[in-house]
Amino acid sequence: MSRSDFSSSRRAFLRNVGAGTSALGVLAPGALLLPSVSQAACEPPGTPGSARPWRADCRPIRPRRPASTLTAAEVQKLKVAYAAMRALSVSDPDDPRGFTHQANIHCWFCSVSTSPVHGNWQFFAWHRAYLYFHERILGKLINDSEFRLPYWDWEISTHRKMPSAYTSPDNSTNPLWNGTRAMSPADELPDEDVNEDVMEPVYSAANFGEFGGGVSYSGIPEGSPHGSVHVDVGGWAGDMGAFDTAGRDPIFYAHHANVDKLWSDWNKGASSHENPSDATFLNLNWSFYDENKVWRSIKASQLLNHETQLRYNYGLSRFREILPCILDWIIVRPPWRFDRAVVVEPKFRDQIMKALDERRPVRMHINHPQIPLDKSAVYRVYADPKEAEADAGPKSPAFLGVIPVVLNSREKHHPPKAPQVVLNVSHRIANLLRSPEGMRLAFVERPSKKEKVERKVQLLSARDVYFSYGETMRE
Numbered sequence: 001m002s003r004s005d006f007s008s009s010r011r012a013f014l015r016n017v018g019a020g021t022s023a024l025g026v027l028a029p030g031a032l033l034l035p036s037v038s039q040a041a042c043e044p045p046g047t048p049g050s051a052r053p054w055r056a057d058c059r060p061i062r063p064r065r066p067a068s069t070l071t072a073a074e075v076q077k078l079k080v081a082y083a084a085m086r087a088l089s090v091s092d093p094d095d096p097r098g099f100t101h102q103a104n105i106h107c108w109f110c111s112v113s114t115s116p117v118h119g120n121w122q123f124f125a126w127h128r129a130y131l132y133f134h135e136r137i138l139g140k141l142i143n144d145s146e147f148r149l150p151y152w153d154w155e156i157s158t159h160r161k162m163p164s165a166y167t168s169p170d171n172s173t174n175p176l177w178n179g180t181r182a183m184s185p186a187d188e189l190p191d192e193d194v195n196e197d198v199m200e201p202v203y204s205a206a207n208f209g210e211f212g213g214g215v216s217y218s219g220i221p222e223g224s225p226h227g228s229v230h231v232d233v234g235g236w237a238g239d240m241g242a243f244d245t246a247g248r249d250p251i252f253y254a255h256h257a258n259v260d261k262l263w264s265d266w267n268k269g270a271s272s273h274e275n276p277s278d279a280t281f282l283n284l285n286w287s288f289y290d291e292n293k294v295w296r297s298i299k300a301s302q303l304l305n306h307e308t309q310l311r312y313n314y315g316l317s318r319f320r321e322i323l324p325c326i327l328d329w330i331i332v333r334p335p336w337r338f339d340r341a342v343v344v345e346p347k348f349r350d351q352i353m354k355a356l357d358e359r360r361p362v363r364m365h366i367n368h369p370q371i372p373l374d375k376s377a378v379y380r381v382y383a384d385p386k387e388a389e390a391d392a393g394p395k396s397p398a399f400l401g402v403i404p405v406v407l408n409s410r411e412k413h414h415p416p417k418a419p420q421v422v423l424n425v426s427h428r429i430a431n432l433l434r435s436p437e438g439m440r441l442a443f444v445e446r447p448s449k450k451e452k453v454e455r456k457v458q459l460l461s462a463r464d465v466y467f468s469y470g471e472t473m474r475e
C-alpha cells in the first residue's frame with residue numbers, strides 16, 4: 001500500500017475513534033484512545049526539500065524545571081497542553097502538531113529514516129531539536145509563550161518514582177498517563193540504573209566522543225542511564241521500551257528533557273567539555289513542523305546554546321556536587337588480549353592500585369560488548385560467573401554495573417547497536433584485581449516484576465576491555 005493509501009485509511013480510523021470527543025483545550029478523555037494502528041503509521045513527518053529555515057526565537061528565556069517542583073496550577077497547565085495536543089490528533093488527524101504525529105516523529109527518525117538518530121552523535125542534538133519544537137507547540141496550544149517542558153530528574157535519589165503528574169490519576173482521564181508502562185506509580189527506578197556510579201562517568205566524560213558519541217557510535221549516557229530508564233518504564237512490551245513507540249508516552253518528553261539537561265551540565269562542567277567543532281557535525285540538520293504548522297529546518301549549530309538560541313535554561317548543574325574537581329583521564333590499556341578472562345598484569349595492576357590509594361576514580365571500559373540485541377532489556381554485568389548466577393545486584397562484590405539495550409522497533413527495521421560502556425568501578429575493583437585467575441566477565445538479564453525472564457548467565461566477550469583513572473587537572 002502506498003503512503004497516501006495508508007494515510008487515508010488511518011485518517012478514517014482516527015475519525016471513528018475520535019467521534020464525539022470534545023474540542024481543543026478541554027481535558028478530553030476520549031482523545032486518549034490512541035489507535036493501535038499508529039504502530040505502523042510511522043510516516044515521514046513532512047515533505048523533504050520544502051523546509052524553511054528556522055528563525056531566531058524571540059520568546060523570553062524561561063527555565064525548564066524538575067517535574068516534582070511544579071505547582072498544582074503548573075501541573076494543570078501541562079495536562080491541559082497535552083490534552084489539547086491529543087485532541088488535535090482526533091479533531092484534525094492531518095495536523096502535524098497532534099500527539100500521534102508528534103509521537104511518530106520519533107518513530108520515523110529512529111526506525112525508518114536512513115539516518116537514524118540513535119547510536120551516533122546525532123542523539124543529543126536531534127532530541128534537543130525535537131523537544132524544542134514539541135515544547136513550542138504545547139505552549140502555543142495553551143497560548144503561553146512561557147511554557148517550558150518539565151524534566152524528570154531521576155538521578156536524584158528521592159525522585160526515582162515517575163513524577164506524580166504523569167501517574168495521578170493513574171488512568172486515561174490523565175493526558176500524561178500511558179497504559180503500557182511496566183512501572184506502576186509506586187515503583188522506583190532501580191538505583192543501579194541511575195545512581196552516582198552511573199552518573200559519574202557521564203558528568204566526567206573526557207570529550208564529546210565519550211559523552212555524545214561520533215559518526216557511528218554512541219556516547220556513554222545514551223546507553224546508561226538513558227536506555228535503562230526506557231526499559232524500566234516500558235519493559236519489553238510497553239511504549240517506552242522501544243524507540244518507535246516511546247514518543248507515545250508523555251513521560252518520554254520529561255525523560256528526554258533530563259537527558260538534554262545532562263548535555264547542558266556536561267558542557268558547563270569543564271572548559272574541555274566542548275561540542276564538536278567539525279563542520280559535519282555543525283551542519284547536521286533536521287526538519288520539524290513548528291507551532292504554526294510551518295515545516296522548518298534547524299541545524300546542530302543552531303541548538304548548541306539552548307539558553308540564547310532556544311530560550312530555555314536549567315537550574316544549577318549537579319556536576320560539582322558529584323565531582324569536586326575537573327578530571328582528566330589516564331588510560332591504562334595493557335597489551336592484553338581480552339579472551340573471556342581479564343587478567344591484569346602486576347605492572348598495570350599496581351598502577352591502578354596506586355590510583356585507588358590516591359582516591360582517584362577508576363573506570364572500566366567495555367568496547368563492543370557482545371550482548372543480545374534482539375530485545376529491550378537491562379543486563380547486569382559481574383566479574384565472576386558464579387556471582388552472576390546468584391545475581392545479588394550491587395550487593396555482590398563482583399557487580400560491575402548494567403548495560404541496557406533498547407530496540408529501535410519491535411519489528412526490527414534497524415537492529416540496535418551495543419552501547420559504549422564505561423563503568424565506575426572505583427569501589428570494587430581493588431579486590432577483583434587481586435584475583436589470580438583474573439576477572440571472568442558474565443552477564444545476566446535483570447528480571448522485572450511484570451515480565452518473567454528465563455535467567456541465563458552468559459560469559460561476556462568484547463572487542464576490548466581497559467581501564468582509566470581520573471586525575472585532577474593542573475590548570
Ligand code: C2O
Nearest residue numbers: 106110230243246
Ligand atoms: Cu530517541 Cu530516548 O530516545
